[in-house]
Amino acid sequence: xxxxxxxxxxxWLAFGNSALSADSIKIGFVSTxxxxxxxxxxxxxxxxxxxxEHLGRKxxxxxxxxxxxxxxxxxDIGKQKTEKLVQSDKVDFIAGYIWSNVxxxxxxxxxxSQTFLISANAGPxxxxxxxCSPYVFSTSWQNDQTPQAMGLYMNQKGVKSVFLIGPNYAxxxxxLAGVKSTFKGEVVGEExxxxxxxxxxxxxxxxxxxxKAESIFVFYPGAAGVxxxxxxxxxxxxxxxxxYTAFTIDELSLPLQKDNALGVPGAQEWVNDLPNEQNKKFVxxxxxxxxxxxxxxxxAQAYDAAQLINSAVVAVKGDLTKKDAMKAEMEKANxxxxxxxxxxxNNHIPIQNFYLQDVVKDxxxxxxxxxxxxxxxxxxxxxxxxxxMK
Amino acid sequence: MLLVVEQVLNGxxxxxxxxxxxxxxxxxxxxxxxxxxxxxxxxxxxxxxxATFVAWTGNFVLGAILALGATxxxxxxxxxxxxxxxxxxxxxxxxxxxFGLILFFNEAVRLIxxxxxxxxxxxxxxxxxxxxxxxxxxxxxxxxxxVVALLVALLLYLGVMRTRIGMLIRAGASxxxxxxxxxxxxxxxxxxxxxxxxxxxxxxxxxxxxILTVQIGMGENILILAFVVIVIGGIGxxxxxxxxxxxxxxxxxxxxxxLPNLLRQILSSAAASTAAPALSSMLIYLLMAIVLVVRPEGxxxxxxx
Numbered sequence: 001x002x003x004x005x006x007x008x009x010x011x012w013l014a015f016g017n018s019a020l021s022a023d024s025i026k027i028g029f030v031s032t033x034x035x036x037x038x039x040x041x042x043x044x045x046x047x048x049x050x051x052x053e054h055l056g057r058k059x060x061x062x063x064x065x066x067x068x069x070x071x072x073x074x075x076d077i078g079k080q081k082t083e084k085l086v087q088s089d090k091v092d093f094i095a096g097y098i099w100s101n102v103x104x105x106x107x108x109x110x111x112x113s114q115t116f117l118i119s120a121n122a123g124p125x126x127x128x129x130x131x132c133s134p135y136v137f138s139t140s141w142q143n144d145q146t147p148q149a150m151g152l153y154m155n156q157k158g159v160k161s162v163f164l165i166g167p168n169y170a171x172x173x174x175x176l177a178g179v180k181s182t183f184k185g186e187v188v189g190e191e192x193x194x195x196x197x198x199x200x201x202x203x204x205x206x207x208x209x210x211x212k213a214e215s216i217f218v219f220y221p222g223a224a225g226v227x228x229x230x231x232x233x234x235x236x237x238x239x240x241x242x243x244y245t246a247f248t249i250d251e252l253s254l255p256l257q258k259d260n261a262l263g264v265p266g267a268q269e270w271v272n273d274l275p276n277e278q279n280k281k282f283v284x285x286x287x288x289x290x291x292x293x294x295x296x297x298x299x300a301q302a303y304d305a306a307q308l309i310n311s312a313v314v315a316v317k318g319d320l321t322k323k324d325a326m327k328a329e330m331e332k333a334n335x336x337x338x339x340x341x342x343x344x345x346n347n348h349i350p351i352q353n354f355y356l357q358d359v360v361k362d363x364x365x366x367x368x369x370x371x372x373x374x375x376x377x378x379x380x381x382x383x384x385x386x387x388x389m390k
Numbered sequence: 391m392l393l394v395v396e397q398v399l400n401g402x403x404x405x406x407x408x409x410x411x412x413x414x415x416x417x418x419x420x421x422x423x424x425x426x427x428x429x430x431x432x433x434x435x436x437x438x439x440x441a442t443f444v445a446w447t448g449n450f451v452l453g454a455i456l457a458l459g460a461t462x463x464x465x466x467x468x469x470x471x472x473x474x475x476x477x478x479x480x481x482x483x484x485x486x487x488x489f490g491l492i493l494f495f496n497e498a499v500r501l502i503x504x505x506x507x508x509x510x511x512x513x514x515x516x517x518x519x520x521x522x523x524x525x526x527x528x529x530x531x532x533x534x535x536x537v538v539a540l541l542v543a544l545l546l547y548l549g550v551m552r553t554r555i556g557m558l559i560r561a562g563a564s565x566x567x568x569x570x571x572x573x574x575x576x577x578x579x580x581x582x583x584x585x586x587x588x589x590x591x592x593x594x595x596x597x598x599x600x601i602l603t604v605q606i607g608m609g610e611n612i613l614i615l616a617f618v619v620i621v622i623g624g625i626g627x628x629x630x631x632x633x634x635x636x637x638x639x640x641x642x643x644x645x646x647x648x649l650p651n652l653l654r655q656i657l658s659s660a661a662a663s664t665a666a667p668a669l670s671s672m673l674i675y676l677l678m679a680i681v682l683v684v685r686p687e688g689x690x691x692x693x694x695x
Contacts, residue, residue: 168667223605
């Protein structure tokens, strides 16, 4: 009897599992689930799970299986996890990626194996340009676009000079280059800090003050954004030099930044109050499912990634071998994006609006983000010419 | 010129903070011969306690004092429960056990306070910049860190050089084996030293908390710097830790402040802005390597034998 049970167990392991996976849609999700930036990864996972729930955890009638992997915010680990997902788990899609340097390290593995990769956040310039691939789609943006929008807003405000500060990695360089490409005033200084280990920005803030710049622009995602803003306020700079930001103030950092963030503008492609039906449903259900939390743009992009994958699976009626048809369907962006409808450029990066967001006290007396204006409509990234895809 | 003064202050502030962390580490390492990787966890606990107590009491100074006491107690409990069993064992055992403690503390914090981290808000009187010289305004809070750390350094100096316990601590640092046979309760001394080290780490953590965020794993990066400090300063030497910490703080900050402009003289602007942060973060490790080659005992070693 015991032997029979044991054999049955082995048989289930050997055949049951593979039979299940052959009939399910397998998605690998790489994000950061440990360390100080794990809150971002959690938000992406929460939103991705919510999207699957809204889809009934099925795509074209087939069950969906998601394998979450932690990249620890390190390019080498991200690459290993991508290899594991592609080579041993043999996932049908791979999504996630917060960090540009992690995505750049992992890209080749996915593309070489012809596995569709959906970046739900990272948008390095290389990915939009020479490294673009038919197998790679973005549900976020190209890094330069958001700071470009901020640069345009600073022009509108009549800002004459700026001091730029950002982290020394792929996205940091893109961000500062982005703001420089649209800002018409003078760039009086540009500082890069060690990423992600440097948490004290006293030397950079001192330089910014002494540069006599009229404004400061920063890009500090995650906890670094909290630290920067704390130190900026403590140095008394908030009364002296206005701050303009990209990806520095969001719903994850706001509870820690508190009043320090009031009146500091940011640019974003998604804000929680965008008035489309799908978005209202997303924000409401998210807050119902995770009572203490509020969704962020990271989560909104992860939600869209699930919807994009679903659109491809439905289009080929679950036959995932039809890669060309799936690619053609995804290029249509035929789903109800939380940011509202958008089109894909030739490089599979969204052509989309960017909004000005501000920090306000909401009806519940809590600090929250609010759309103030549309800075730029249907913006396409500035690297799409370099992408060989037509 | 004003820029240089301000950057020197920044370096000094960072160095003094490192000193608080390194002083505890060097005492524990030098006197008890214990490699304590979990020292950074005590730094983290100090910050979490402070954030919690300040929120409870609504008073920054009171919260900070409570947090300091809590870290001291935690340190003593930790020594009695866990670390006492490690004395006299191989350093590898210390590393393994205290690394386990890091994981324990990170997970405990995740369970108690949640993964998102906490914010420690400063009272208004500490968020204004104060004029220190004509034309130079320096953040009041960073100035407060400098003052508190210098006071602590002075108290430590007096305590170690002028009191009986200090004498025992110094005796322990120069010859561990001999002080037991001389009739000194070494168990109690060790517990005391460890508690003191924990309180110093907690103080560093709670003072750093308003500048950074209070988050899981916050002690791990800075612990590496603290180890660099005690290696440069000489293991077991408080004076060495003090001078080395200020040296490291100044090199780190001034490197970040002035290296980019220096490099721009020789390299293209883009290359310089990328290379400078990498190079400036390397400087202190370079200093450590040089010290290890020239004076392997450290710059100011505690007197031995």
